[in-house]
Amino acid sequence: DAKTTQPTSMDCAEGRAANLPCNHSTISGNEYVYWYRQIHSQGPQYIIHGLKNNETNEMASLIITEDRKSSTLILPHATLRDTAVYYCIVRVGGSQGNLIFGKGTKLSVKP
């Protein structure tokens, strides 16, 4: 079973920041948090991952709480092309563990 909880859906205005929350209260000390997204009828696309520290790349920022029980993915300036299902995944089993997908959050970016 997935070890994460995400809202089913969210809306965001184009050009605004999209903040997608994820709860992972049972996460263990060596388990990474990964974010992927899936645009309709395509394979999942890697976004970002982290362990303890906040992370930022060209796509997004990942904010992990100090107790690591939750995290937030931030898309700083959402565009219509960011409309997708966003999956927050806790990789069980360290770097060799499998990615088990939950239901994700359907983000709709609106003009």
Added chain:
Amino acid sequence: GAVVSQHPSRVICKSGTSVKIECRSLDFQATTMFWYRQFPKQSLMLMATSNEGSKATYEQGVEKDKFLINHASLTLSTLTVTSAHPEDSSFYICSARAHSVLANSYNEQFFGPGTRLTVL
């Protein structure tokens, strides 16, 4: 980022026939490949994990004799759906994990574009 391809992207077949789907890592060596299945409006479900040169490990409830997986090289894995039936119609997605020498220490996992299987 690394590229994973799948072929075919879409296939329609008659009930009872077998269908082979190929998954290739184009610019890296994949020691481990994964096969997922996704039904409409549902999430991805992991079917099996395969390591190059060894037998695949199937998730609970996935029939290994129906879904044959071959991972003969570090860049190619195939999934064969044997004696396909309409309930096997789904979106099949492969994923490849980079060899640790070629990727960073986090063993990134990359996904293919998926294969839409329709069984009539």
